[in-house]
Structures are given as structure tokens and as C-alpha cells.
Ligand SMILES: Nc1ncnc2c1ncn2[C@@H]1O[C@H](COP(=O)(O)OP(=O)(O)OP(=O)(O)O)[C@@H](O)[C@H]1O
């Protein structure tokens with residue numbers, strides 16, 4: 001067997017339990033050199049957990065990993081980095097108060113940058129990395145305030161800088177515009193052609209088809225199959241993902257469509273969106289379509305009072321409502337699940353219980369959260 005036939009990574013019998021709950025069972029998987037390998041599966045199937053085991057974020061409960069035919073222990077992310085394995089997280093983690101350039105060179109203690117920071121050199125190299133990605137980000141500015149897309153580009157730049165052999169991208173395209181996706185795919189193909197290996201996790205079949213060589217499907221913590229992408233039709237992939245044919249999966253909903261629950265008329269916020277009107281009836285799910293930047297999120301934020309519109313009418317159950325802040329929206333029975341769950345969706349440092357009750361207004365509602373006057377929330381001892 002020639003060297004290039006030896007898989008870069010071989011996983012054998014990898015299992016993982018969290019607090020006794022099994023989330024990955026006996027996964028065998030080989031990753032070849034110079035391939036883009038997709039991991040597909042429904043939410044919670046175990047894709048991210050498997051990726052994190054390879055990247056040293058989690059230790060497997062059982063099983064072994066080999067790198068180039070040698071068994072390896074990947075004890076932590078730094079150990080993975082030293083082996084040339086980089087994970088680009090589903091939700092980028094960075095140091096918001098450090099500059100983009102500083103974030104790009106994080107973890108580079110080995111080459112002598114740990115004790116002595118050569119600022120000019122660091123800035124120059126950071127610029128070069130961003131240029132390579134084709135993104136115009138000022139590398140001297142702090143990470144805080146960068147869009148998620150740009151933060152992700154910084155993470156990708158970090159992987160390139162550390163000369164990784166395996167780059168794991170966990171749903172990298174979710175926050176990207178179509179143009180940014182094209183840039184990313186161009187970079188991924190170039191890295192593959194240099195002989196590097198990429199794990200690409202995505203829920204978007206068309207992206208997997210456009211980019212990947214092989215696809216591994218996970219279902220309920222089990223690895224179901226690994227095949228060349230060209231050998232599978234979309235219907236095969238969906239059947240493997242959900243364990244039965246699609247037509248059995250798509251159940252007709254039984255709710256009857258009722259009266260108009262929410263009506264938006266002529267909603268306008270100059271520069272963001274113009275004259276938006278639509279109706280949502282009881283028992284309906286309505287999608288807001290459009291490209292990134294088209295204003296979908298802004299319309300939702302306006303309806304919910306996060307940044308109210310300048311003109312237009314919102315009616316709830318037929319009655320016009322004046323929603324100037326989220327509190328008003330909640331009082332009218334609206335709920336909002338934001339785009340960036342890490343930043344705006346949850347209070348990371350509070351308990352699950354406090355998070356769940358946080359949106360319930362008033363002294364009696366929250367239970368563990370005490371909404372004081374003037375928008376201040378007092379934490380009561382739980
Ligand atoms: N740190 C953790 N502690 C406890 N349970 C976890 C932890 N991380 C993941 N899980 C559970 O493991 C299962 C697999 O999760 P995982 O995040 O790997 O799924 P996924 O395939 O990446 O899903 P998605 O497509 O939603 O990202 C889920 O049931 C999840 O709740």
C-alpha cells in the first residue's frame with residue numbers, strides 16, 4: 001500500500017456517552033488524504049460530536065483513532081492542532097476584545113510568538129491570510145462587532161495559517177452569503193488539491209453535491225453508510241438519513257387554517273426594507289425567503305420591536321398593536337427565536353431553568369427571574 005493509500009484518519013469503534021446517554025455508537029470511518037468528506041444526518045445525529053472527538057474537544061468513551069496508520073490519543077484541541085487538525089466551530093469562538101490579527105495567531109506558542117509578540121510581522125501575516133481568503137477585513141480592528149461570516153473567515157484563516165492537514169468545517173455556510181460560499185468553496189477545493197483533507201458538515205444537499213467527494217451518513221448516533229457522492233441520488237440520501245422513504249416522512253398537517261393571526265401592512269424602515277405586507281393565519285407556517293441581506297431578519301426584528309419600523313401597521317388577531325420593544329411583543333403573545341443563538345438567543349451564564357423562564361414577563365411568571373422596573377432583571381437565588 002503506498003503512503004497515499006493510508007487513510008489520514010481511521011476511526012474504529014468510536015462511541016461517546018454524555019452522562020450515561022449514548023450519542024455515538026461504534027463508528028468506523030476512514031478519511032482519505034485529499035478528499036472533501038461530507039457528514040450528513042438529521043439534527044442530533046452525532047455529526048458535531050464525532051467532529052469534536054477528532055478535534056480533541058471530546059474524548060471518546062470507547063474506540064481508537066489513527067493518523068497515517070499510527071494510533072493517536074487526541075487529548076485536547078491543542079494536541080489536535082499539533083497533529084494538524086483544526087475544527088472550525090459551528091458557532092465561532094474567538095476573543096472579542098483582541099484584534100483580528102491577534103485572533104489569527106492564537107495558539108501559535110510553538111514558533112516563538114508566545115512570549116514576544118512581533119506586532120508588525122503579525123499584522124503583515126494576518127493581512128496576507130485574509131487576502132488569500134479574498135476577504136477585506138481590517139486585521140487591526142477588534143473581533144467584537146464583526147459579522148458571523150467575517151468571524152468565520154477569521155477561523156478559516158487561522159486553520160490555513162496553522163498549516164492543517166485536516167480541516168473540519170461544521171456548518172460553515174449557514175451564515176454566509178452566496179458569494180462568500182463561493183469563496184469558501186474555492187478555498188476548500190484548493191486545499192483539497194494540495195492534498196489536505198476536509199470534513200464538511202452541512203444540511204444543504206446541493207452544497208454537499210457541489211463540493212464533496214464522499215459522504216458519510218449518521219442517524220441516531222450510528223454511522224449508516226459512506227459512499228461517493230455521485231453514487232447516491234437525493235432520495236437515497238434522504239432515505240438513509242431518516243431511515244424510511246421521504247413520502248412516509250412528510251405527514252400532512254392536520255391543523256385547520258384559521259383566521260389571520262398576524263398581519264403586517266406597509267412596514268417600512270428606510271434603507272432596510274420598504275412596504276412589506278403579509279398575513280399569517282392561525283395554524284400556518286410561513287417562510288420568509290430571500291438572499292442574505294435582503295432584509296428578512298430586519299423585518300422580523302421590527303415586528304418584534306427590537307428595531308421598530310418607521311411606518312406601517314402590525315395587527316395581532318385583527319387589532320392594531322404598537323410594539324416599540326420586545327416586552328410589548330411578548331405581551332401580545334409573540335415569541336422570537338433569533339438568528340445568532342449564542343449571542344442573542346440565550347444567556348450563557350444562566351441556568352437552563354432561568355433561560356426558559358426569562359421571557360415570561362412579570363413577578364409571577366418568571367419564577368427564577370425577577371424582572372424589576374426599568375428593564376432591569378434581578379437574579380433571585382435559585
Ligand atoms: N456536551 C454535551 N452534553 C450532553 N449531550 C450532548 C453534548 N453535545 C451533544 N450532545 C447530544 O448528543 C447528540 C448528538 O449531538 P450533535 O451535536 O453531535 O448532533 P449533530 O448531528 O451535530 O446535530 P446538528 O445538525 O443539530 O448540529 C444530541 O442528542 C445532543 O443533544
Ligand SMILES: [Mg+2]
Pocket residue numbers: 047048049090170
Ligand atoms: Mg452539529
